[in-house]
Amino acid sequence: MNKWALNLIASVLALLFIFPLIWMLLVSLKPDGTNVYQLTDWVNWADLTLDNYRKVITESNILRWTWNSTVIGAVTTLLSILLSSLAAFAFSKLPFKSRGLFFVLIVSGLLIPTEAILIPLYETTLHLGLIDSNWAIILPGLTNPIGILLLKQFMDGVPKDYIEAAQIDGSRNFRLWWNICLPLTKSAMVSVGIFYFILSWNNFLWPYLSITSEENMILSAGLPTFLSNNTMSLNMIMTASGIAAIPTIVVFAVLQRHIVQGVAMSGVKG
Incomplete structure (x- = not known):
């Protein structure tokens, strides 16, 4: 063509x-x-x-919801990258018994739909006293194994000669991860971080169930609440939707190259 x-x-x-x-x-x-x-x-x-925008901002908690989504997304992304990179390093570079079995068990978590674990997840969060708090959303968000899978593919591509040379110099596992694997997989970690942030930003079902107060809601859960109270005003609905779309449009415009790379990472072998 x-x-x-x-x-x-x-x-x-x-x-x-x-x-x-x-x-x-x-x-x-x-x-x-x-x-x-x-x-x-x-x-x-x-x-x-701009009267609609002034009305939505003054008569709703949409700015608060946007702030909550940003904070939760940033914390979830940083902690997820840290844990995922450590786990990926262990599975990629550290020989230990049953490594393949544990890796299969972790990756198999991708096959379990979120709806299947909502009840036990809610019971656990309730007993820990985390309902209606940011940690109720952050902690379950750290269990997504997709980052481990993708980062392991890239860490498998780190030459063994680098690892062996550093071990001869006396470097231990933490230093191998910090000084060798992290710098060589920096671009992959940025892409995985954007992927985690998008998942956190678009997360709806669990935040909608775990957050009970309006001021603690995130944008994806608070926006339907606002829309249900303004079903007769299409202008107000579109105004709230426009405000909610602004952060994602800005992030995509700034990090477009990394987002595309992150989408393509699932088909890359280390």
Whole structure:
């Protein structure tokens, strides 16, 4: 297929994906009660206003929810990268009995749907007194084995000569991980970190069940609560959705290359 045909197809697909975002933005900037259903409404910018944004920000906890999502996502990402890289280093570079069995058991966690463990997870969180706290969301988020699987693939590519040379110099396991494996897998860790952050940001079901107070909700769980209270106002719904989309759009624009790399990592062998 010619290059111009591929570019044309890509442009059409891009327009199809960006069309809902443009419609959402226009509806959010229109006065409450005004819809954008006709072409004349699209090109009529005379009545654009920011009143909807002021109303949503002042009459809801959307900024608080955004802050909670950011904090929980950042903490979950940092701790997950740390634990995943340590586990990946152990499975990749440290010989111990039943290493293959333990690795299979951990990776098999990907086969268990979240819905299957909601009841025992809720009971455990309740007995630990973590319900309606940030740790109720952070701690279960650290058990995702996808980071271990991906980072192990990259650590398998670290030459054994580097490890053996460092061991001859007296380096122990922690130093091997810190001084050799981490620097050589830095790009992979950035991609895995973005992947973890996206999973945390989009997490809905468990935060919706474990957080009971409105001020402690994250954005993915708080937004449906706001939408259910404003079902008759399409403008307010689109305004709240636009505010919620801004952080993800900014993150994608800044880290686009790493996000694409992270998506492609699942098919890379070490």
